[in-house]
Amino acid sequence: xxxxGFDNARYLEEQSAEIIRRAERFQNKLYIEFGGKLAYDxxxxxxxxxxxxxxxxxxxxxMKDKIEVVICxxxxxxxxxxxxADFGISYDADTLRIIDNLxxxxxxxxxxxxxxYSDHPAVNNFIxxxxxxxxxxxxxxxxxxxxxxVDLIVSDAGYGANPYIECQKPIVIVTGPGPSSGKMATCLSxxxxxxxxxxxxxxxxxxxxxxxxxxxxxxxxxxxxxxTADIGDVNMVDPFHLENYGQTAVNYNxxxxxxxxxxxxxxxxxxxxxxxxxxxxxxxNRVGFAxxxxxxxxxxxxxxxxxxxxxxxCDFASGSTELKTVQRAHLLMDNLNLKEEDRAVVGPAxxxxxxxxxxxxHGNDGFFCGAAIELPDGRMIxxxxxxxxxxxxxxxxxxxxxxxxxxxxxDLISPEVIDSVAGLKGRLNSNRVSLDLEETLIALxxxxxxxxxxxxxxxxxxxFSGCEMHLxxxxxxxxxxxxxxxxxxxxxxxxxxxxxxxxx
Numbered sequence: 001x002x003x004x005g006f007d008n009a010r011y012l013e014e015q016s017a018e019i020i021r022r023a024e025r026f027q028n029k030l031y032i033e034f035g036g037k038l039a040y041d042x043x044x045x046x047x048x049x050x051x052x053x054x055x056x057x058x059x060x061x062x063m064k065d066k067i068e069v070v071i072c073x074x075x076x077x078x079x080x081x082x083x084x085a086d087f088g089i090s091y092d093a094d095t096l097r098i099i100d101n102l103x104x105x106x107x108x109x110x111x112x113x114x115x116x117y118s119d120h121p122a123v124n125n126f127i128x129x130x131x132x133x134x135x136x137x138x139x140x141x142x143x144x145x146x147x148x149x150v151d152l153i154v155s156d157a158g159y160g161a162n163p164y165i166e167c168q169k170p171i172v173i174v175t176g177p178g179p180s181s182g183k184m185a186t187c188l189s190x191x192x193x194x195x196x197x198x199x200x201x202x203x204x205x206x207x208x209x210x211x212x213x214x215x216x217x218x219x220x221x222x223x224x225x226x227x228t229a230d231i232g233d234v235n236m237v238d239p240f241h242l243e244n245y246g247q248t249a250v251n252y253n254x255x256x257x258x259x260x261x262x263x264x265x266x267x268x269x270x271x272x273x274x275x276x277x278x279x280x281x282x283x284x285n286r287v288g289f290a291x292x293x294x295x296x297x298x299x300x301x302x303x304x305x306x307x308x309x310x311x312x313x314c315d316f317a318s319g320s321t322e323l324k325t326v327q328r329a330h331l332l333m334d335n336l337n338l339k340e341e342d343r344a345v346v347g348p349a350x351x352x353x354x355x356x357x358x359x360x361x362h363g364n365d366g367f368f369c370g371a372a373i374e375l376p377d378g379r380m381i382x383x384x385x386x387x388x389x390x391x392x393x394x395x396x397x398x399x400x401x402x403x404x405x406x407x408x409x410x411d412l413i414s415p416e417v418i419d420s421v422a423g424l425k426g427r428l429n430s431n432r433v434s435l436d437l438e439e440t441l442i443a444l445x446x447x448x449x450x451x452x453x454x455x456x457x458x459x460x461x462x463x464f465s466g467c468e469m470h471l472x473x474x475x476x477x478x479x480x481x482x483x484x485x486x487x488x489x490x491x492x493x494x495x496x497x498x499x500x501x502x503x504x
Contacts, residue, residue, distance in 0.1 A: 034183070037056075140182065348372035
C-alpha cells in the first residue's frame with residue numbers, strides 16, 4: 001500500500017470553512033474563480049498521495065445548498081478544438097462532461113458562458129447544442145484594451161455590456177475546462193453588475209497550486225512549474241504580500257503581474273476598503289494545511305517532475321511542443337538532482353527492449369519495444385512486443401497473471417482468438433496486425449466465457465489504478481487509451497515504435 005501524505009477530511013473541513021468566511025465578508029454574495037481541474041484532478045492526486053481526485057466535487061456537494069456553478073469556455077478553444085491532454089477530449093466536449101459530473105453529484109449548474117465570443121460556426125453549433133438541452137448560455141464579448149484600459153473595463157461599455165448572469169445562490173463557482181477560459185473576467189463582470197444592483201458582492205480565487213504557505217522551492221510547488229512548463233508559469237514570492245504583511249507567500253508570475261490591474265479594477269468597483277492588498281489575499285486555498293507527511297509528498301512531487309519531463313520530450317518528438325518546454329522541465333530535475341532513472345520503471349523497460357534486440361526477436365518493422373509496470377505490492381513486471389502483441393499489451397497480461405496468482409506460462413487469451421482478431425485487422429487493411437492494449441482487453445473479455453482464468457484475471461483490472469508504467473517508445477493510440485482507462489501513470493521514451501508517419 002502506498003504511503004499517504006494528505007488528509008482529505010481535514011482539507012474538506014478547512015476549505016469549506018474558509019469559503020464560508022470569505023462569503024460572509026462580502027454580504028454573502030461571492031464569485032469564486034475555480035482554477036485547475038474541478039473533477040479528476042490527477043495531478044494533485046499524484047503529488048499529494050491520499051488526495052481524492054474528486055475532493056473538490058465533494059467540497060461543492062457539501063455546500064450545495066449555498067452554491068451554484070457557472071462554466072466558462074473561450075470561443076477560440078472551441079474553434080481550434082483544443083484538447084485536454086489527460087482525457088484526450090476537446091474543451092467543448094469536456095464542458096459537457098463537467099456538466100454531467102456536477103449533475104451526478106447533485107450540484108446546480110447555473111449556465112455556460114462563452115467568453116470572447118466570436119461568430120464562428122463551431123461556436124454557434126456548440127451554443128445551439130447546449131440550448132436545445134435546456135442549458136442557459138451567455139455570450140460575453142472581448143473588451144477592447146483588456147485588461148489595461150481600466151476606465152473602459154469598469155464601465156457600461158465594458159463589463160456593463162456583458163449580459164448579467166442570473167444567479168440565485170450566495171456563492172457562485174466559476175470554472176472552466178482549462179486555463180484562459182475567461183473565469184476571472186466573468187467573476188469581475190458579475191461583481192460589477194451586482195454593485196450596479198446595490199449588492200456588495202466579492203471576488204475570490206481558488207487555485208490548488210502553487211501552495212502559498214509552502215517554501216518557494218518545495219517539490220510540490222516545483223511540480224506545479226513542471227506541469228505548466230508549456231505555458232511558462234514560474235513560482236515567485238508574492239511581493240505585495242511581503243510588503244503589506246511582512247510575510248513570505250508563494251504565488252506565480254501571471255497572478256503577480258496582473259495583480260496591480262486587478263486591484264485597480266476591484267477598487268473601482270468595490271471601493272478601496274474592500275479591495276485586496278495582494279494576490280495571495282484573493283486566494284481561499286487551504287490545501288497546504290492538510291499535508292500530513294511532508295516527506296511523502298516531496299518524494300511524490302519529484303516523481304511527477306520526472307513524469308512531466310518524459311511527457312514533454314514525447315510532445316517535442318511529436319511536434320506538439322517546443323524545445324524550451326523540455327528544457328524547463330529538465331532544469332527543474334537538475335535543481336533537485338533528479339535523473340530519468342530515478343523513476344523506477346524506466347530502467348527495466350529499457351533493459352527489456354535491449355534484451356529483445358540481443359535475442360533478435362521481431363517487433364513491428366524490426367523495432368524492439370519494452371514495457372515495465374510496478375504493481376501495488378512493489379513487484380516489477382516487464383513485457384516486450386512480438387508479432388502478435390504490443391509491448392504494453394504483453395506487459396499488462398503478464399501483470400494480470402501476477403495479480404491473480406496465475407502461472408506465468410498460462411494463456412489468458414487463446415492463440416485462436418488472437419489470430420482471429422489479427423486476421424480481421426488484416427482484412428480491414430490495417431497496417432499492423434499485432435494487438436494493441438485496447439484490442440487485447442476486448443479479446444480478454446471475450447475469452448472469459450470459455451476460460452475461468454481470464455475471468456479471474458479481468459477482476460484485477462482495477463488494481464492498475466495509480467500504478468507506475470514506462471514504455472521504451474511512444475505508445476500507439478490504442479495503447480495510450482487503454483492505459484489511460486486503467487488509470488496507469490504512464491511515461492515513455494521519446495522514440496517512435498515504427499517508421500510509418502501515419503499510424504492508426
